């Protein structure tokens with residue numbers, strides 16, 4: 001008898017990951033689609049489309065259809081998702097037709113935004129669609145014992161949103177989502193370099209700067225990086241050497257906003273669970289957790305242990321996939 005394939009999707013602002021029940025992660029590429037603006041056709045998706053950013057003729061536009069963790073352009077998201085699922089089907093050698101899907105939604109999303117995500121998957125032809133809150137998926141993917149009556153604190157720092165949640169007994173006890181994450185750090189770097197050096201750099205360069213020399217701690221061993229951009233006075237290409245100290249300063253305000261979100265969630269923790277946090281600490285997931293010094297900085301600021309999940313960029317996708325087994329139980333707990 002034909003049984004529907006079961007998949008978990010992390011429809012992230014920066015990256016889209018697909019987890020198949022039998023094969024684990026089968027797709028992990030940037031949430032980017034290259035669109036022909038004359039025909040509205042999707043010409044490329046994922047890695048291929050991301051490589052086109054800033055390098056295409058005028059009628060081909062690489063688009064990131066998700067912003068701040070939610071769908072900003074519904075039509076392109078649907079087309080991108082379909083193209084990616086098709087790519088995966090070809091790759092895994094069997095069709096992903098009429099799948100049963102678990103897909104995550106940011107905690108702060110509205111019911112309209114959630115429905116948009118659900119409909120995007122239904123349009124692909126999914127047989128069933130289940131939604132799971134992103135931090136819950138992150139906690140499952142990080143291997144936290146969410147079913148136990150202890151406080152599991154997860155902080156997922158993605159591209160568009162940072163999510164903080166306290167989970168106990170299979171449900172979210174307290175949570176917060178802020179639209180400050182990796183993308184906003186990139187923008188802060190672009191702004192600093194423009195103001196300080198009159199040089200304009202692109203989004204991809206800013207992201208590379210953040211990954212190479214970005215640091216959360218004021219005190220660290222200095223790193224430097226040569227960066228090329230466009231001189232805003234002469235209009236010509238120009239190279240500047242950046243220091244990790246100035247990038248730390250550029251990121252400080254965004255990091256502070258993420259810290260405040262964590263603090264205020266912990267402050268709203270029921271007292272019985274509060275004691276656990278000192279013992280079990282906080283677990284970091286999401287690509288933003290990989291910023292140099294992040295774990296140590298947060299641990300200093302919060303005075304609790306901070307752990308990095310084994311695979312921060314994949315935690316949500318793994319969690320959505322693993323939750324397929326007990327999705328009905330989770331949805332009951334959420335009611």
Ligand SMILES: Nc1ncnc2c1ncn2[C@@H]1O[C@H](COP(=O)(O)OP(=O)(O)OP(=O)(O)O)[C@@H](O)[C@H]1O
Nearest residue numbers: 012013014015158159160161182286287288290291
């Ligand atoms: N080594 C690194 N240092 C700093 N930031 C990193 C590193 N690696 C990845 N990132 C950042 O992590 C972000 C992507 O993380 P992730 O894939 O978890 O987000 P997402 O799930 O797509 O976004 P969201 O959860 O907001 O929808 C990007 O901003 C990326 O630049």
